Each structure stands twice: as structure tokens, then as C-alpha cells.
Amino acid sequence: MPEETILEGFDQKRDFRYKQYKGKNLIIESKENGKGVIIQLLSTDPNDFLNQSFLPGNEIIWE
Amino acid sequence: MEVPEKEPQNQEQGQKTELINQLGQTQLPVAKSNIHVITIVGQVEGHLVMPPQNKTTKYEHIIPQLVAVEQNPEIEGLLVILNTVGGDVEAGLAIAEMIKSLSKPTVSLVLGGGHSIGVPIAVSADYSFIAHSATMTIHPIRLTGLVIGVQQSFDYLDKMQDRVINFITANSKVDEDTFRKLMTTTGELARDIGTVIVGKEAVKLGLIDELGGVGDAIRKMNALIEENKFKSIGVH
Numbered sequence: 365m366p367e368e369t370i371l372e373g374f375d376q377k378r379d380f381r382y383k384q385y386k387g388k389n390l391i392i393e394s395k396e397n398g399k400g401v402i403i404q405l406l407s408t409d410p411n412d413f414l415n416q417s418f419l420p421g422n423e424i425i426w427e
Numbered sequence: 428m429e430v431p432e433k434e435p436q437n438q439e440q441g442q443k444t445e446l447i448n449q450l451g452q453t454q455l456p457v458a459k460s461n462i463h464v465i466t467i468v469g470q471v472e473g474h475l476v477m478p479p480q481n482k483t484t485k486y487e488h489i490i491p492q493l494v495a496v497e498q499n500p501e502i503e504g505l506l507v508i509l510n511t512v513g514g515d516v517e518a519g520l521a522i523a524e525m526i527k528s529l530s531k532p533t534v535s536l537v538l539g540g541g542h543s544i545g546v547p548i549a550v551s552a553d554y555s556f557i558a559h560s561a562t563m564t565i566h567p568i569r570l571t572g573l574v575i576g577v578q579q580s581f582d583y584l585d586k587m588q589d590r591v592i593n594f595i596t597a598n599s600k601v602d603e604d605t606f607r608k609l610m611t612t613t614g615e616l617a618r619d620i621g622t623v624i625v626g627k628e629a630v631k632l633g634l635i636d637e638l639g640g641v642g643d644a645i646r647k648m649n650a651l652i653e654e655n656k657f658k659s660i661g662v663h
Contacts, residue, residue, distance in 0.1 A: 408463035
């Protein structure tokens with residue numbers, strides 16, 4: 365595999381933020397226009413992870 | 428910057444209908460779980476913040492969660508799932524001490540790897556499981572970064588190592604001599620001293636209680652919860 369493929373986007377700074385969304389703590393990656401992509405749900409309740417709205421990769425509006 | 432404003436409830440309802448219409452998905456019914464889960468993944472992050480490329484478990488996230496688990500009467504047990512490469516010794520020990528001192532039953536499960544400071548976290552639970560293919564690396568602790576090269580630094584490192592060893596030997600069936608030997612073995616790790624132990628070996632050494640997976644862990648957890656209930660109403 366070429367090195368460029370492996371290291372693609374490695375130099376880009378990713379903007380991770382901690383946000384409360386529907387009463388749960390999330391780590392989101394901030395995008396334009398107040399949107400964010402869910403990276404991780406911070407919860408100890410296993411049922412929260414079955415909730416579709418907290419699935420990693422989902423886009424949410426946080427602003 | 429324009430953000431579409433909707434009533435939160437309408438928005439939620441809209442999302443549900445959209446899911447059914449477009450993807451044929453329905454929301455799962457909300458069930459309450461009496462067991463809560465904490466996952467220790469990637470590096471255990473302590474006093475230093477890692478660059479964002481690193482996957483980390485931050486102790487400032489874990490510790491309040493553990494307090495909430497202890498305090499919430501609806502939670503009856505805690506499952507700790509580990510797949511960690513290790514990390515900050517003091518943060519790891521802090522998490523391990525917190526898990527150990529919970530009054531509720533705790534079960535840990537090592538999947539993939541529970542290396543380095545993952546070992547005390549794994550043994551801190553009331554009962555521990557390891558997957559057949561999971562591994563644990565035992566090695567002496569070390570400092571990175573600028574270190575003042577004086578005798579006191581070495582003494583401090585030695586004391587820190589003793590804290591880790593004491594915690595592990597007090598919370599598992601492995602004895603100190605065996606553990607120290609594993610820690611200082613040469614020829615097992617490519618550029619370090621120490622030992623890698625795989626599932627079955629960890630059980631044989633007494634470090635982990637049993638081989639198993641998530642099913643076994645939940646079964647054991649339910650048994651411990653039942654035991655705990657009897658204890659609290661005074662039936663012996």
C-alpha cells in the first residue's frame with residue numbers, strides 16, 4: 365500500500381468536541397454550519413447504544 | 428448561518444417516520460438495564476492529553492461514571508470490558524481502585540488485549556474473564572519524557588512498580604514472586620523485558636478467574652447480583 369494512502373488526512377487537524385445531545389454526552393467531530401458527526405457516545409447504559417439517534421457517524425445539529 | 432428550527436419533539440417524531448419510510452427501520456423499545464457497562468479501550472489517558480489520532484479512555488470520564496453507577500439504585504452491577512494497550516499508571520490505578528471499592532458486583536472481561544496497566548483494571552473486578560484469544564502483557568513500568576537522572580527518580584519508579592504489583596497480587600491469585608518473574612523475563616518481547624500471556628495461561632497463573640466471553644460474564648454477573656441481594660437482606 366502506498367504511503368500516501370496510509371497517511372492520508374494524517375496532517376489534518378480534526379475538531380473533536382464534547383457535547384450534550386438529548387441528555388447524553390457525546391464526542392462529535394465539528395463540521396460546517398453547526399453540524400457535527402457523532403464519534404462516540406459516552407454512557408454506561410448499554411441501551412443507549414441501541415438508540416438510533418446516537419449511532420456513530422450520524423450527523424447532528426448542535427448549534 | 429441558518430439552522431432549521433424545529434420543535435424537539437416534532438423533530439424526533441419526524442426522524443422516526445423518516446426511518447420507517449426510507450430505511451424500513453423501527454426504533455427498538457426502550458428497556459431498562461440493571462447492568463451498566465464501562466469500556467476501557469485504546470490508551471488509558473491520564474495527566475497528559477494525547478494527540479487526537481490516539482484512541483483513548485480518559486479517567487475524567489470514567490471516574491464520574493463509576494460514581495454514578497455506585498450511587499444509582501437502579502443499577503445492580505457493572506461490567507468492565509477491556510481492550511487496552513495500557514497507558515498512564517496513576518490513571519489506571521485510580522480506575523482500578525474505584526472499581527475495586529464499588530459496593531455493587533463487578534465483572535471484568537478482557538477481549539483482544541489487556542496490557543500493562545490494563546492488568547490491575549482487569550483484576551480489580553469481583554470476578555474476571557478473559558477471551559481465549561486475548562492477551563495480556565506484563566512488563567516493568569517506565570517513564571517517558573524528560574527525567575531528572577538522580578537516584579530519587581529510580582526510587583520513585585521502584586515505589587510505583589511496587590504499588591502496581593501489590594494491587595495485582597492483592598486482587599488476584601497470582602503470587603508476588605511469579606509476577607515479578609513474568610515482569611522481568613527477557614526474550615519474550617521484541618524490544619522490552621516482560622511476558623505476553625494468552626487467555627488460558629492467565630487463568631492458569633491465577634491472574635484471571637475464568638476463560639469466557641460476554642455470555643459467561645453476564646451469567647456470572649446475574650449470579651453475583653442475586654448473591655448480593657441475599658446479603659443485603661441478611662440471609663446467609
